Amino acid sequence: MKNPFHKWSIRWKMAAGFSLVLFLSVTVLLTYFIGKQRHALKSGLEARVTTVANMLSWSLVILVDAAAVTGDVKPIEEVIESARQDSQLVGIRVENASGTRLAGFDDKALTGTDTNSHFKTTRFTDDLLLLNMPIRKDDNNIGVLRMGYSLAGLHSEQRQLLLTGLGIGLVTLLAGILLAFAIGHRISRPLVRMTSTFKRMAEGDLNQQPVRESGADEIGFLARAFNELLQQLKDLSQLAQAISQGDLTHTIKTKGDLADAFRRMTASIVEITSSFNQMAARMDSRISEILTTAKEQEAGAAQQAAAVTEVTSTMEELAATARQISQNAESVTSSAEEASRAVTDGREALFAFVKSMNSIETGNKTISDNIVGLNRHVQQIRGIIDIINDIADRSDLLALNAALEGTKAGEAGKGFLLVAAEMRRLSENVFNSTAEIKQLITEVTEATNATVMANESGLRATQEGTERAAEAEQAFGRIVETIEETSRAAKQISLATQQQHTGTDQIVSAMGEVANVSQQWLNGIRSTTQAVSELSTTAAQLRQLVSRYRLGSE
Template sequence: MSATDYRGEATFSAYLNVHLNKVKDLNPDFKWIVVTEISAAEVLHSAESLGQRTTFITLCIAAVIGLIAFFLAKTFIGPLTVLAGQVSKASEGDLTVRLEEFNRRDEIGVLGQAVGSMLDSLRDQVRRITEVVTVLSSAAADISSTVAQLATSTSKTSAAVTETTTTVEQVKQAAKVSSEKAKKVSSSAQQAVQVSESGKKATEDTVHGMNLIKDQMESIGETVVRLSEHSQAIEDIINAVQDIADQSNLLAVNASIEAARAGDQGKGFAVVAYEIKNLADQSKKATEQVKSILNDTRKWVNAVVMAAEQGGKAVDAGVTQSLVAGEAIQSLASSVATSSQAASVIDSTSEQQFIGVDQVARAMANIEHAMRQNLDGTSQLEAAAKELEELGEFLRGLVHRYKI
């Protein structure tokens, strides 16, 4: 810190607190301080002398540095400035610059030769890039033209494939309907075969039944003939009984006459004769009734015989017709079986055709999907070719900036 001494002169002083509590005969409540002072004039005199010497040395160093800088500027900065100018021209696109004056054997010469080699390499690369850009532009134009033609062709092909796919789908639907109808025809044909087989069996059963009826009718006819013969025998017996009744009646009349002649002795015989006459009359009436019944029975028997004969003829006709119908049904069954086999073949063929058309439809759908992808890819390729052509033009514009 700065202060003044007892003489009023400026000084620099410093102080330090000192603890003297352990010293005898000193008041412990006092605070002791050690103070040192030095004259400010004495201190500043040394500093001014040092500053003057420092300023002189600094001026000398600056003069030396200036001389060195002038020498370096003349020796190095000039060539570097020329080199910087040439490099600046090259950066602006002028690659015609030459660095032939840099034949020095120092670092600047090495730098100039390196920059010259770099410019030579850059000129060669720009020349090659120009050639590549020319080829690239031509190829891009050809690719664009080819891709445009390919896009047109792909679009037409896609339209044709779409139309073909639609047609194949229609054919598939038609084949499906045909297959379903063929299955129905095959099912109907099989049912017809079953019906014809049933008809054939029914006809055979009918013929068999008609033959049984014919046999029964013949048996009935024979039975009726035997019944007619028995009726005739019964009639003969009835006629004999009637004759006996007539004779009994005649005998009863004669007995009555004889009983009347006998008087009282003949009364009992008269009663017997009367009873015999009644029995004869009853027998006559009974025989007449039986005869009437036999006549009716004979009529019925004759009717049954005629009916049996007509039934036999009808049965014969029915058997004949059944045989004809059986042959017709047999022929129909054969035709239906042939038709059923043909329908089965048609059904199988239609199903195979439907499967084939379905496979074709799936293949066409896959082709259509692939064509759409190709069309999208062609569009992307066309866009890429256009971008490539634009890139070629951009590179050509960049290369034209350079002079070689």
């Protein structure tokens, strides 16, 4: 069965229920109280009207009785006129026993049927209260008083009451709905939060804040229980995450079967991992031993192959060198012959050189002797010049003193004075000339000295040249001998290298075979090393896999 309200939230449901109940109670209460009120009002009105009618009927007895005799209705009209003071009175009429109208006003609606009733009768129409009061004299009905009262005042009073009731009802209804909302909200808010948290948890996101709810009521209890559950799930989730990241040292305080199962699982992973680690370590050491051995073998084989290659190439080089040597030896022989011829030419040239040197030496010696003689003469000239200078000086002094004497002699000595002055000038000229001569002599001396020095070094050089020429002569003799020896040796070398060439060719072919064998061996070792390296890689991968787990004991 489909409930149309099951999609509503709690607060809406509560609000709807509250408002329905309140609405019903307000309606019932209003209906009941208004009915009661109407009844009370009607009874009050009836009692009041009855009292008025009684009083009127009492006062009308005599007048109706008299009117029946006299026919005079004037006093009756005066009486009912006084009753018209009442605003609610709509109409009034007085009839005699036979039903004839005696007096009245606005009395058209007051025609009644129960004329002869002994008792007062009242009747309510929609908007009127109709009253018939018998006018009695001595237990006989002599007339009837009919009165009509308006119910308008009563109606308006009732309407006012209804409006007030409705207003109060409406306010109560609104207050009720608000209250229902508030209570519904108080209940539903934590529930909504828990629901969304549950939903996210169900989606796999356990990283949720606990629900804050401190109330001591059922909602508070529910929130706390929910938080505990969330915490427990978080702990378990963290543990699982730690294990997945390899951390086996993580512990949880949570109790319960699930947590125990987690702990047992962690312990068994630890056990497996540590034993796996030990196995991997053993395997690793074995593999590295094999690898080391294989590498050593490989290195040895490679070294051997390289050595063989080296030997082969060396042998080839040797053969080439032998050929080269053979060729060189031949060219040495021919060069030696050329050298021999050149040496002979050189010796002849040397003899000519030595002869020239000897003649230069003789010439130099003559020059040296002449220069020494020249120097002696120059020194003699210097002495003579000094004597001339001295004589000039004395002449100057003499001339000066003569001039003095001339001056002292006055006019007579004037001619003397001029001669003395001329003498002084002459001696001055002598001084100047001797100074020039001295300068020239100094230059000549310097030049001769330089010549002597140059000559001496030339002499030494020529002597040295002669000595070197003699040495060169001897060296030429030795060179000739050496050339002859070289020529002989070169011929022998040429012969020996031809024999060597044949030997090295044989060695080269043998080495080629050795190289082939060692290359095959090397290939075998390389494939072994390759296989072991792959095995090592696999072991390393395994160990890396296990090493993701951190054990508590480590």
